[in-house]
Structure formats: structure tokens, C-alpha cells
Amino acid sequence: MFAKRRVAVVGAGLTLFRRNLKETGRELAFEASKMALDSAGLTRKDIDCVTLGTAPDAFDGIHMKGENLSDGAGAYRKPYTRVFVGGGTGVFAPNAGWWHVASGLFDTCLVVAEEKMSSCFPHPQYAFTTIFDPIMSRPIGMNLVWIFAIEMHRYMHVHGIKKEQIALVSVKNKGNAMDHPCAQLPAKITVEDVLNSETLVHPVQRLDISPTSDGAAALVLASEKVAKEITDDPVWIDGVGWGIDSTYWTNRDLYYPKYVECAARMAYKMAGIKNPPKEIDVAEPYDPFDYKELHHMEGLLLCKKGEAPKLTEEGVTQRDGDLPINPSGGLLGVGNPIAAAGLMKVCEIFWQLRGEAGKRQVPGDPRTGVAQAWGDLMQYGSVIVLRS
Amino acid sequence: MLREVAVVGLGCTGCRPTTPGLSYKEIMFEAATRAFEDAGVDPRCDIDNFITCAEDYWEGFSIFDEFVPDQLGAVLRQLFTVTADGLFGLATAYMLIRTGEFDTVAVEAHSKASDILTFADIVAFALDPIFNRPLGGHPFYIAGLEMNRYLHETGASREACAHVVAKNRKNALSNAYAAHGANITVEDVLESEQLFYPLSRLDISPLADGCMVLVLASDKVAGKLTDTPIWVRGVGWNSDTPWLETRDWGRSVDTELAAKMAYKVAGIRNPQKEIDLAEIDDRFSYKELQNLEALQLCRRGEAGKLTEEGATERDGSIPINPSGGLLGVGYTLEASGLQKALEIVLQLRGEAGKRQVPDAETGLAQVWRGIPTASGAVAILSNRSRGAT
Amino acid sequence: MSAKIKKYAGERIKTADLRAGKVPVVRWRPKVRYAWSTGIAMSRFLKELKNGKIIARKCHKCNRIVVPPRMYCEMCFRPTDEWVYVKDSGIINTYSISYLAADATRTDKPTVVAVIEIDGASKGIGIVHIIGEAKPKDVTFGMKVKAVWKPPKERTGAITDIKYFKPVEV
Numbered sequence: 001m002f003a004k005r006r007v008a009v010v011g012a013g014l015t016l017f018r019r020n021l022k023e024t025g026r027e028l029a030f031e032a033s034k035m036a037l038d039s040a041g042l043t044r045k046d047i048d049c050v051t052l053g054t055a056p057d058a059f060d061g062i063h064m065k066g067e068n069l070s071d072g073a074g075a076y077r078k079p080y081t082r083v084f085v086g087g088g089t090g091v092f093a094p095n096a097g098w099w100h101v102a103s104g105l106f107d108t109c110l111v112v113a114e115e116k117m118s119s120c121f122p123h124p125q126y127a128f129t130t131i132f133d134p135i136m137s138r139p140i141g142m143n144l145v146w147i148f149a150i151e152m153h154r155y156m157h158v159h160g161i162k163k164e165q166i167a168l169v170s171v172k173n174k175g176n177a178m179d180h181p182c183a184q185l186p187a188k189i190t191v192e193d194v195l196n197s198e199t200l201v202h203p204v205q206r207l208d209i210s211p212t213s214d215g216a217a218a219l220v221l222a223s224e225k226v227a228k229e230i231t232d233d234p235v236w237i238d239g240v241g242w243g244i245d246s247t248y249w250t251n252r253d254l255y256y257p258k259y260v261e262c263a264a265r266m267a268y269k270m271a272g273i274k275n276p277p278k279e280i281d282v283a284e285p286y287d288p289f290d291y292k293e294l295h296h297m298e299g300l301l302l303c304k305k306g307e308a309p310k311l312t313e314e315g316v317t318q319r320d321g322d323l324p325i326n327p328s329g330g331l332l333g334v335g336n337p338i339a340a341a342g343l344m345k346v347c348e349i350f351w352q353l354r355g356e357a358g359k360r361q362v363p364g365d366p367r368t369g370v371a372q373a374w375g376d377l378m379q380y381g382s383v384i385v386l387r388s
Numbered sequence: 389m390l391r392e393v394a395v396v397g398l399g400c401t402g403c404r405p406t407t408p409g410l411s412y413k414e415i416m417f418e419a420a421t422r423a424f425e426d427a428g429v430d431p432r433c434d435i436d437n438f439i440t441c442a443e444d445y446w447e448g449f450s451i452f453d454e455f456v457p458d459q460l461g462a463v464l465r466q467l468f469t470v471t472a473d474g475l476f477g478l479a480t481a482y483m484l485i486r487t488g489e490f491d492t493v494a495v496e497a498h499s500k501a502s503d504i505l506t507f508a509d510i511v512a513f514a515l516d517p518i519f520n521r522p523l524g525g526h527p528f529y530i531a532g533l534e535m536n537r538y539l540h541e542t543g544a545s546r547e548a549c550a551h552v553v554a555k556n557r558k559n560a561l562s563n564a565y566a567a568h569g570a571n572i573t574v575e576d577v578l579e580s581e582q583l584f585y586p587l588s589r590l591d592i593s594p595l596a597d598g599c600m601v602l603v604l605a606s607d608k609v610a611g612k613l614t615d616t617p618i619w620v621r622g623v624g625w626n627s628d629t630p631w632l633e634t635r636d637w638g639r640s641v642d643t644e645l646a647a648k649m650a651y652k653v654a655g656i657r658n659p660q661k662e663i664d665l666a667e668i669d670d671r672f673s674y675k676e677l678q679n680l681e682a683l684q685l686c687r688r689g690e691a692g693k694l695t696e697e698g699a700t701e702r703d704g705s706i707p708i709n710p711s712g713g714l715l716g717v718g719y720t721l722e723a724s725g726l727q728k729a730l731e732i733v734l735q736l737r738g739e740a741g742k743r744q745v746p747d748a749e750t751g752l753a754q755v756w757r758g759i760p761t762a763s764g765a766v767a768i769l770s771n772r773s774r775g776a777t
Numbered sequence: 778m779s780a781k782i783k784k785y786a787g788e789r790i791k792t793a794d795l796r797a798g799k800v801p802v803v804r805w806r807p808k809v810r811y812a813w814s815t816g817i818a819m820s821r822f823l824k825e826l827k828n829g830k831i832i833a834r835k836c837h838k839c840n841r842i843v844v845p846p847r848m849y850c851e852m853c854f855r856p857t858d859e860w861v862y863v864k865d866s867g868i869i870n871t872y873s874i875s876y877l878a879a880d881a882t883r884t885d886k887p888t889v890v891a892v893i894e895i896d897g898a899s900k901g902i903g904i905v906h907i908i909g910e911a912k913p914k915d916v917t918f919g920m921k922v923k924a925v926w927k928p929p930k931e932r933t934g935a936i937t938d939i940k941y942f943k944p945v946e947v
Contacts, residue, residue: 002391004488016787020795023787024518031786056450061805063445063514066471067761070627077645080627080763081476084469086451092468096480103483104390105653118795121804125881130450134811135819136845139937140907141879146890149873150905154892157871157918182785202874202887202913215787246463246851247455250892250903251843254871262464270489356781376454411816417849424854432854448811458851500814509808518803 007101008227008234009094009386011040011220012347017184017335021214025060025116026072028216032340033074033112036218041230047220048106050075052082053093053113055338058127059120073112085242086131086375087288088382089113090217090342095240095384097221107226111219115337117212124212131377133247145209149201151254151378152291156203158255159306161294163203167194168312169290170207173326176319177333179359182344184213184335194290210288210330215337217344235353238368239385241267249377260299260372263381267370268301271385276301277323280385281366282352284345286374287330293317296372297325299381324362327352342373346384353388392773393485394610394617395733396492397427397603403567403596403718403727406502412447415599416498417459423601424461428613429492431461435603436490438467441477441497441722445510448503460496460601473497474600474726475755475765479623481604482767491606498599499720507595515760520632528592530759532584534637535674539586541638542681544692546586549673550577551695553590553715556670559702560712562742565727567596567718577673591673596718600726602733607773616737621750621768622654628762635762640675642764643682643754650752650766651684655774659684659752665735665745666706666752667728669764670713676700679754680708683766707745710735725755729767736771818846821860823934829926833898835859841899863897865924866945870894870903874913887913893922893942909941921945 013035015021015028023031029052037043052073057065066082073080083089083096090113097111117124128144155161168191177186189207197206227234243262246252264276273279285296294308302323303311311317317325328334328348331341349369351357372383399422401407401415410418424431431438438460442452449455453469460467470477474497481493504510512527539546551574560569572590580590610617626645629635647659656662666685670676677691685706686694694700700708711717711731720727732751734740750770757763790800815823818834822845825832834857835842836850842861843850850857872891878884889908894901908916909925922942932938 018789020790021787058450079625082471084471099483103486123881129879143879154871200877244457244467250905414816461854463851503813505810506808513807
């Protein structure tokens with residue numbers, strides 16, 4: 001009889017997130033990997049395979065950058081694969097690590113996510129101009145913030161959401177980041193600060209946005225057999241999910257992220273979760289913009305459509321609320337080295353479920369957590385469900 | 389007990405030097421439609437996962453998978469990119485099915501190389517920006533370095549390399565999918581313009597456009613979909629050092645290690661006896677010889693001699709690249725390995741027509757990710773399941 | 778772990794130092810150029826733009842009329858069946874007002890960008906373009922807009938043959 005294999009997270013590592021770090025991409029990948037291995041009490045020798053997550057080559061300025069990063073990620077003379085789903089990559093990379101181990105081909109897998117955005121001059125935003133369709137979008141000067149402002153505006157319009165409600169997310173996350181040792185933009189700010197900040201692309205203002213960053217993160221995954229040998233408290237990957245919507249984003253109603261729901265349903269089914277708000281104790285949805293945390297809470301089925309702003313106003317999503325959302329400080333507070341930021345969220349859930357999150361620890365002994373990332377042309381969802 | 393995995397469908401547009409009339413989306417739609425028809429599946433409900441194998445700079449996009457789901461039937465379904473050759477995608481599909489969570493996976497890879505205007509500059513853009521790029525020059529000098537060292541260490545002759553070219557280009561003449569079939573001689577190769585000594589123009593695989601899609605399924609559903617499942621018996625992949633400075637230039641270490649893994653997974657102890665034919669990386673003529681040895685299909689230093697004696701011809705003792713290889717079919721960027729797997733599937737199904745290798749039961753496909761990488765993958769396919777042998 | 782770690786790796790560099798050349802860097806401007814084949818669907822679309830028309834494709838199975846046109850229906854996964862001209866007008870589905878250039882520098886004048894649901898295409902089917910001849914504060918959801926074309930001689934078969942969409946007086 002065929003038996004499915006369980007996969008555990010047994011170690012995690014993270015570098016500082018900063019606008020410019022001196023380390024090269026390779027060096028960052030090494031630092032995060034080394035910390036993850038050390039925390040699991042393992043060395044590179046114990047690792048059977050490596051998966052890498054990193055966003056567009058245009059940032060690092062290296063074609064096939066996965067190849068260039070391989071030795072930094074500990075993959076020298078090992079089976080090594082890079083997976084890539086735009087901004088969704090950071091949560092997708094551990095999903096890829098999961099199937100390496102769950103397939104039975106490997107007992108241990110090092111999952112590494114790296115981003116060195118500062119290499120792109122004059123500004124990393126410029127690299128994003130090549131994510132657009134060259135016939136329909138590039139000629140009219142499309143840029144990344146435009147399309148997210150377009151999505152945000154639609155979401156606000158359909159549900160009648162006020163900017164004040166959305167700003168609360170930025171206030172909460174930057175505040176949470178005060179307790180994160182790697183954070184780039186921790187701050188105590190008010191809703192007024194957000195509303196008074198420079199308008200970049202209406203309705204997006206300066207403080208609605210996460211920064212560009214350098215940084216890396218890593219996880220060590222192990223089969224059930226190995227996990228039980230090396231740790232007393234493994235955290236299990238009980239569900240993985242991913243989903244993609246159509247390329248033609250101007251043909252979709254952007255008020256709701258169906259792609260996230262598609263990914264969440266896959267992960268919840270695998271994890272046997274029937275009532276997400278009740279069964280999930282802590283969540284790290286992707287928050288490169290403040291409205292995205294709300295949007296993604298809805299896509300993750302943590303609340304009804306249009307209900308996330310209300311829950312936020314009521315304090316439900318605070319660290320000590322009923323459903324803590326982004327206790328790490330998220331991308332808004334900790335920073336956004338794209339793939340590394342996604343994996344940082346998975347690291348956070350791992351630490352939360354082990355009770356090792358220090359000052360950021362959510363109360364009530366959380367047992368089930370979910371992390372999610374978002375990518376492509378407002379099109380991709382990747383989700384992971386962890387349980388202690 | 390482990391699940392078994394089979395290839396149950398394939399689709400290919402055929403490879404051509406250019407395809408100006410069709411967009412990359414349209415060639416992908418064609419190959420996918422053919423593959424789903426061949427497998428008898430509807431991608432909108434029957435395929436659990438879609439994998440696209442692509443690198444951004446080959447496409448001219450950042451985040452290429454944005455532009456993929458529609459033409460593969462993957463809208464609001466599961467799709468992702470493996471930024472590697474299609475053979476890595478096949479290995480990924482194999483793993484996904486073995487987890488027990490998925491029964492069917494489609495793997496896509498394509499080349500629209502004719503859309504690229506600055507190919508050599510893009511290859512150079514893959515070099516390390518601090519150590520190697522400032523040296524300048526056409527990056528294929530790296531192949532010259534490797535070839536020279538390989539010939540020096542093994543004593544293989546320059547002529548043996550030329551033999552590979554003549555054989556593969558000729559094999560391609562009986563392959564309707566091939567873009568670069570030709571009747572050329574060993575002398576033609578040797579007399580062609582010397583570009584990166586000892587490498588000459590005809591030693592280099594010419595680029596081609598094309599798209600391939602394979603459909604893989606678990607043993608649970610494979611039998612329902614096809615009478616001729618081709619079983620994936622083993623997969624392996626590996627990356628040697630990315631540094632040019634510390635490479636073992638005479639060998640293909642990634643191929644050696646990938647093969648070792650694939651043979652282990654497949655339970656193959658004696659590759660020379662158990663592999664009936666192989667499609668191996670021949671991006672540059674000498675690579676076929678070097679890879680033949682790395683795959684343990686002959687002893688080190690023996691590949692050149694075997695080739696000159698005709699052992700690797702289609703009717704030889706170990707047929708290599710009966711499709712025409714990358715030299716004959718064309719170098720299709722990240723589709724190169726999938727093109728090789730596709731040929732092995734056709735051969736093992738007995739559907740290879742004029743180029744059919746008789747009585748083939750087990751075949752091997754191998755690919756290298758090209759300059760400047762040291763990464764490669766191997767897949768072992770068979771028309772007999774593990775249970776049947 | 779997180780709670781037990783004393784020091785995290787990473788050495789910060791100040792952007793000002795980087796700009797002032799105080800940090801060693803190697804510069805490279807990649808030569809990457811492409812000429813994408815526009816294919817069957819978009820070649821026709823671009824040709825029609827040159828004629829001052831917007832053309833779509835219709836799928837006879839789901840009956841959707843879609844623009845930008847494609848030769849396959851992504852929902853039914855079958856070839857689309859028919860060319861259909863749609864109007865060069867529509868309504869604003871959503872919009873934003875940009876003060877930002879592609880390299881994150883600031884622009885002098887704001888640009889209004891909108892998704893415009895095209896009249897004659899199926900409900901919810903739109904394209905993205907610029908809104909002109911309107912004050913940003915006057916732009917609204919559901920506003921009717923119409924294409925303003927370049928003069929025929931200046932058209933090249935590009936999406937920019939439409940200069941922008943402007944509000945329609947009702």
C-alpha cells in the first residue's frame with residue numbers, strides 16, 4: 001500500500017534585510033543557509049538536495065542567476081533546482097522542498113531564498129518594467145506601482161473601503177517589526193502619517209508600500225524519520241498550495257484574488273482544514289502593500305470578502321488578537337527582498353509554532369499557521385500550512 | 389511501496405530555424421493541444437499540475453510564467469516555473485507524482501530563439517559579473533577551453549568530434565521534427581571556420597525554435613490513458629561548481645553525478661548492458677563524447693574510438709542521438725532536454741518511423757544547461773514497468 | 778532559535794556612500810534586445826489599430842468576445858472561432874493616478890491609467906490605457922470614455938496609435 005510521507009521543518013535562517021547590503025547574492029545565500037543548518041545541528045554534508053527561490057534575474061543582473069548562486073546556497077555537487085513564480089517564489093520554494101522530500105527521493109532538503117535588488121541601477125523598480133507585455137503594456141510606460149494602485153482602487157471601490165482602514169495595516173505591521181531583529185523599516189507611526197505621506201500613484205502613498213531590500217532566508221526540511229532523530233519539536237508541512245490566474249489581467253475583476261483562493265483550497269484540502277478562521281492560529285499573508293494583507297486574508301478564506309478591513313479595525317489581527325496577522329512585521333516592516341521576504345514569513349510561522357519568536361510570540365500556544373505569497377501580474381498565489 | 393510514473397502523452401511543434409508567423413504563445417498552444425490529444429485528457433479538468441521550464445532572458449521578460457497559463461489550459465489551476473531545462477521539469481513532475489498528491493502533470497518547454505537579437509550577449513550576461521564578464525569576448529570560448537582539455541586528457545581525436553557532427557546531422561534527415569538535417573562529411577566539419585580553437589563552426593549546434601509538451605501520470609491512471617505507457621524509471625540531476633576557476637575541465641562532473649543518481653533510482657547496475665539507446669547532450673560535438681563517458685556508457689577515453697568505429701550510429705551497438713541531437717534537430721534552449729526525452733518516448737513506443745532503433749526497451753536522455761553552467765539532468769525511460777522486469 | 782540568536786548576518790551600506798563611489802562596484806549594461814513575433818492574433822490586432830479599429834476574437838463555445846485577441850480560448854482550451862470588431866469606447870473599470878516614472882523618479886504631471894471595459898466585448902473584458910483630456914480628480918469608476926487616435930499617417934501599428942482615451946460628454 002502506498003503511504004504518503006510527512007515532511008518537517010527542522011531549522012531556519014535569516015539575514016538582515018536592508019536597502020543595500022555589502023554581501024553579494026552568493027554571500028547572502030550562504031549566511032542564511034549556514035544559520036539554518038546550524039540551528040538544525042546539521043552540516044552541508046547532511047543535505048541531500050537544494051531548492052532555490054529567487055525573483056527576476058534583472059535584479060542581480062545575472063542571466064540564469066540560479067546557476068550563479070548555487071554554491072552560496074550549498075548546492076555544490078548536489079541535486080539543485082530553482083523554482084520561480086514571481087513574487088510568490090518565497091513561499092513556493094519550501095513547497096518545492098516539500099515535494100523533494102515527500103517524493104521519497106531525498107531525506108533532507110535545504111531551501112534557500114535570496115534577493116539582491118540593490119544591484120539594479122539606478123533603481124530596482126526599473127527591472128520591473130520588463131514584466132509587462134511588450135505589445136499592450138510596455139509602450140504606454142506601464143510600471144509596477146500603477147497596476148497595484150489599479151487593483152487597490154478596484155478593491156476599495158467594490159467594497160466601499162476607506163483609505164484610513166487600509167492604513168491601519170501599515171501602522172500595525174511597521175509596529176510589529178519593532179520587535180524583529182532583521183527589520184529594515186520598523187516604526188511607530190499613525191494612520192495620519194500614512195495618509196499624509198507622499199502620493200506615489202493614487203491611491204497608493206509612500207507608507208502603503210514596502211521597501212526594496214537585499215536579504216536572504218533559508219529552511220532545512222527533513223523526512224519524518226530524520227526529523228525525529230534530530231529534533232524533539234519538528235514543525236510539519238501539512239499543506240502546500242499554489243495557483244495561477246490568466247495572463248490577461250485586464251479581463252479579470254481585480255477586486256478579489258481568486259488565485260490565492262485557488263492556492264489556499266489546495267493547501268487546506270491537503271491539511272484537512274475545513275474552517276480556516278477557526279483552525280488557523282496565526283497567519284503571514286503577503287503584504288508588499290498594506291491593502292494586499294486585507295486582500296489576501298480574504299483570498300485565504302480567513303474572513304468573508306470585504307470583511308478584512310473591519311477585522312483589522314476591531315484589532316482582531318493584532319499580535320494579541322483572535323487571529324494574529326503578520327506578527328513578524330511583514331514586508332511593510334521587515335522589508336521586501338522579494339523571494340527572501342516570502343521565506344521570512346515561513347521562518348516566522350516556524351518560530352511561532354515552536355514558541356521561539358521571542359518578543360513577537362503570539363499568545364495561546366499556536367499550533368497551526370499559514371504563510372502566503374503573491375506574484376506575477378496580480379495572478380499568482382502560493383500557500384503553505386505548518387503545524388507543530 | 390513507491391508509486392510508478394509514466395509518460396502518457398507528447399506533443400511537439402517540430403523544430404524550425406525561425407517561426408516568424410507564430411508568437412511564442414501560439415507555438416505553446418499547438419504543442420499543448422497535441423500532447424493533450426495524444427494523452428486523451430482535457431487540461432481544464434484532468435491535469436493536476438503544469439510545469440513550464442523557462443529562463444527570463446531567453447524570453448525577454450522578467451517573470452515569464454505570467455504569460456504561460458492561458459495557452460496551456462492552466463488558468464486558475466496549478467502551474468509553476470522551473471528555471472532550467474525541460475528535463476529538470478520532467479524530474480520535477482516525477483517527484484510531484486511520487487508524493488501521492490497528484491496523478492497527472494504536464495511539462496512544457498520551448499524555444500523562440502529567433503526572437504533573440506543578441507544571443508551571445510545574453511549568454512555572456514550569465515557569466516559572473518565580477519570575475520569573468522569584464523574579460524569580454526564571445527562566451528563560447530569556454531567550450532573551446534573545455535574541448536581542448538577533454539581531448540588532451542582522453543586522447544580523443546579532433547576527427548572523432550567531427551564524426552559526431554556528420555552522424556547527427558545525417559540522422560536528423562529522417563526526423564520530421566529536425567531543423568538542421570544535412571549530408572555533411574567529417575572533412576566539411578574539419579574545414580569549417582575555426583571559431584574557438586579547437587572548436588569550428590560546424591561543431592556548434594545551431595539554434596532552433598520549437599515547443600514540446602509531455603504528459604506524465606501515475607501508475608494508477610496511466611493504464612487508463614494509454615496502451616503504451618513509457619515508464620520513468622529514474623531521474624537524476626546535479627550542479628557542479630559555478631566557478632570557471634575551479635572546474636575539472638576534462639570531465640562533465642554534473643553528468644557523472646546526475647547519472648549516478650538516475651541509475652540508483654532506476655536500479656541500474658550495468659548501464660552499458662541495460663541502456664539500449666541514448667539521447668545525450670551534443671550542444672558542441674565533443675560534449676557527446678564527454679557525456680557518453682560520464683554516463684558510463686563506455687570507458688573514459690573510449691568514446692572517440694567507438695564513434696569512429698560506428699558504434700553510436702543508429703544501427704550500432706549503442707545508438708546515440710538517433711533523432712539527430714541538438715546538432716541536427718537544433719539547440720532549443722530550455723527545451724533541449726525535453727526534445728531528447730520526447731525522442732526516447734517515440735523510440736520506446738515504436739513510433740520513430742524511419743529512425744526506429746529495433747527492440748529498444750530502455751533509453752536514456754541527458755542534458756547540460758549550457759555555457760557557463762555546470763548543471764545537468766538525466767532521465768531513464770522504459771517501455772517495461774519496474775514490476776515487469 | 779529566533780529568540781536565541783544574538784547576531785544576524787548582513788553588513789549595511791548607506792545609499793549615499795554607494796552613490797558617492799565609496800563602495801567598490803563593477804558596472805555592466807547588458808545588451809539584450811529582442812524582436813518578438815507578434816503571431817496570428819496580435820499581428821491582426823496591430824494591423825487593425827493602424828486602421829483606427831479595435832478587433833477581438835470570439836469563442837463559439839463560451840461565447841466570450843475577448844480583447845486583446847488570442848487564437849485560443851483559455852477557458853475552454855480550444856481555438857477561438859471568429860474575428861469581431863469592437864468599439865473604440867468603453868467604461869472605466871478601475872484607475873489610478875501616477876506621479877511616478879518607471880525608474881521610481883517623480884513626474885511633473887500626473888498620469889491617469891485605467892482599465893477600460895471595451896464596448897462590444899464581453900462584460901469585464903478590458904484593456905489598460907492612459908486617460909487624457911480630463912482632470913485627474915474628475916475621473917470616476919464607470920465613466921464612459923472613447924479612444925483618441927493619432928492621425929492615420931502617424932500610426933505605426935502599435936497600442937500607442939491610440940493616444941489615450943478621453944471622457945465622453947453625456
